[in-house]
Amino acid sequence: MATRIRPSSKRCAVIGGSGFLGRHLVEKLLEKGYTVTVFDIRQSYELPGVAFHVGDLCDKQALLTALQDVSLVFHCASPAPASDDRALFQKVNVDGTRIVIQACQERGVQKLVLTSSASVVFEGTDIKDGKEELPYAKKPIDYYTETKIQQEKLVLEACDKDKGFLTVAIRPHGIFGPQDPQLVPILVDTARRGKMKFIIGDGSNLVDFTFVENVVHGHILAAEHLKPDSPLCGKAYHITNDEPVRFWDFMSQVLVGLGYDAPRYHLPYQLVYGIALLLWLVALLLRPLVRIKPTFTPMRVALAGTHHYYSCARAKEDMGYRPPVSLKEGITRTVESYPHLRKGV
Template identity: 70%
Template sequence: MATRIRPASKKCAVIGGSGFLGQHMVERLLDKGYSVNVFDIRQGLENERVQFFIGDLCSKTDLLSALQGVNVVFHCASPAPSSNNKELFYKVNYTGTRTVIEACKEAGVQKLVLTSSASVVFEGTDIKNGTEDLPYAQRPIDYYTETKILQEKEVLGSNDPENNFLTVAIRPHGIFGPRDPQLVPIMVETAKSGKMKFMIGNGENLVDFTYVENVVHGHILAAEYLQKDSPLCGKAYHITNDEPIPFWTFISQVLVGLNYEAPKYQIPYWLAYYLALLVSLLVFILSPLVTIKPTFTPMRVALAGTYHYYSCERAKKEMGYKPVVSLEKAIEKTVQSYQHLRRAR
């Protein structure tokens, strides 16, 4: 295993530090004694120990002000995948990332740690214990993922040890935890509307759900092990809870923990998928007349009904990764943090 080296300068920047993952990252970095700059389009947290820089990711001038004297940059800025805003996905994930790389090099940043996604290798069919050697998806499940592939290629391709610029990509999967504005709130809203009564498939398909503290831990380990001649240079690493769980078991545990009923009826996977395709076709046909944002899509059916879990062996071997919070404890802590969404009995 590579030697773990703390950067001589413990000054880092978190791009996207006001977001869900970014906030947890900032808090953990401060706990570990790092000096932290946050760059984002808004200030999402109050902390007198953090220097905030508000700006546009695509503006090198804005970025440079946040990167002065910084040794490590954590790039975890990303639009919400559910927004379905293709222009924004491309702007932030691709154009913005290219600008980040340019700004890092100009500012003399030595290390860039990217938050990528395990979905860059997922095409909507089963992946069991997938490794980082899987090829990028030829048919990504959505445009968001397509831009994440472009982003990861750009970051890893810019790794340049000769010029003291080192890059690594962390690929989490199914991030969840306190303050997440997506997974649990959307799940509860769906349950409230009566659309959580059906499970897609037989309920046996295993997936990775990864607690946010474990994702943060993986990022910081990557930064500390990333050095010239280390195996991390220019490579991607899966970071998960290393405890794949049936998709519908996870959903049920969260819902029941918040006093909602678990899904109890089954729809065959093939039927759900073709129904979702039909809905997509109808939305396309009607698009000149009316704007509809369907929640029942082929992509969501694939995520709910297939196996998709990934091996962390490379991260264990090359940077000593192991989850710091078990899945059972993570679900418990997450449910406790959403008491305001609990249904009254």
């Protein structure tokens, strides 16, 4: 009887490796001596030694091909939270994740690290120093969050020490950094249209923003500490910069760094939230006739006007996590990476 050769622990696959977080993760894994395969719906770059597989997450055969001889899988594929395509969230975050788990199990993958989100416990009200023990949101703030909750449950419940399949979920919050196609470009576009003059609420609300390299560091630490006798098995971990900052101070630092004015006029939080809720309901009612996409959604108002920051104590204790890049340095490096978005350019 032939002996089955276990894949090398340094052979890994990054599902969603063409995205913002995925590319940073791939580059750091290569630095650390891993052999990396990327599976994504598109290929956005080339790197020596990286094998790219272009395919649909719901195509199990394509996944099985990409996961040949792989022992570790990072699953960070997800539509952008700003999307309003409910069917796409369901397909990628839930149906696709279910197929990822099946493909991993069939290929004998030993570890699966999921990129989840700290928003899985957020309902639009204040969270201060939130722990992982907080219950999942009963009323998620959007469909992205609703499907991320389902996704995280699927991955963590699939953990099976007896069968040699270990899983862990990383919950980052407010990822930013060079090459980010979302936060900074959207912020600058809003400023250029003259819509970044107002602060929602009194401006005192603290939020976690996490530099992308710190998120990558948390993923790799989790993978390397994920063993049958470790506390990581089937658990979720918050990964942040561990430096809560006033939401509007962070936005102002990025804007001013790029030459734009910081917002300075205050609007009452409850008033803005009420207007956003009304506009959202109107858009929902009119959807069969006309498609309206309000700029201010209840989710965006809640994210901008409430406290939501999380404890990294569990990650510190169980895997020795410490953010390598400070918030100040992360903002500086991010601003410097967008010379083309400076005012006047």
